[in-house]
Amino acid sequence: MRTAEVNAAGTRSAVICGLGAWLPPRIVTNEELTTRLDTSDEWIRTRTGIKTRHFVSPGMPTSHLATEAGARAMESAGVTEVDAVVLATTTPDRPCPATAPVVAHRLGLTGRPAFDISAVCTGFLYALSAAAGLVVSGAAEQILVIGAETFSTIIDPQDRTSGVLFGDGAGAVVLRAGDRGEPGAVGRVELGSDGSLADIITVRAGGSEQRTAQEPHSPADCYFSMRGQEVFAHAVKHMSDAAQTVLTDAGWQPQEVDRVVGHQANLRILHAISERTDIPAERLVVHLDQVGNTAAASIPLALAHAQSTGELFPGARTLLAAFGGGATWGATALTWPAVKAL
């Protein structure tokens, strides 16, 4: 899917002009997890690169995180109004309705279009693509794009495999109408999916499949499950292929990429992608050590982290790439703008 082709004749584009992030205050260390799971700090660190993650406290659903991050992104952009809110999440407040209208209402945006996007860990790139399309088409001048998750609410507390990987958090960007040649312009977002892989990342229960099933579901079906080895292989291949497609499109050689902001699932996946694409490993932005895998929130959270550390700088040739449940995947290349992370 080529977002830029929506308006191939013109140069109108969606440009990133605001960036916000919010993490719930409660930090959960690997050591804390060892008190209830048969695991160790050494095992988690060496196999995933994760040291800490943030978990929500009682009474803090996804809309809370999304609102906090969204407000910061709007403040960063210097705006009090946007024309629409797009929220990527795997963990909506409720199965019905969508969470985005609640977030829009809390941000003082009642009346504006607001909708959720469900593409699990690729959700932010899907949302970015959809939002950019709305801007390019002229349907909106400014859009708030949020990735927010409370994965701690769907992981099995007794699952020592998946239970250590995930964290909660939210990140957001504001897109404004601008020119394709500007720093921050969102160009082609290469997206894909393969529904034959639906079982490798899933929460089986809670939807119509389970409610129309002949057999009762098990308690474990209510929790997130993942087939790690298959996810690893597919993630590396699809993220690398999508990355190479957008790099070719941008006319960038792998060595010319300044920063890779990949979905923060596992340090080993990021390194495998670096090796496969010939992008030097020192260009990888690593945030997962502090926050774990925050699914749809991971890319905007990593962007805000890299902006605050100076790893991302105005003019940086930046590659975004993700893989998630569905399976879904995506990548895009952009020149990083002068933007402040809040």
Added chain:
Amino acid sequence: MTNTLQPTFDQLAVIIEEKLRIPRDQIQPETPLKDIDMDSLAIIEVMLAAEKQFGANIPMEDVNSDGKAEDLYQLVLAAVGAGGK
């Protein structure tokens, strides 16, 4: 594909050695992967590196974490024999 261009077991063992820092003499065809502490993701890391080195497209769903080093080698050989990417 002639035999001279076929990957050797030794080439695969070198990949395992370099990626996982496992001494070369501990990697024999009959070595169970679990005996050299190759976890499920490490096996995929090795096979991804083998794909790149040999220009092959290895079906990762056929990788068996309970297998032996020889099993990985046979997957590489089959993938290269199938004509690569």
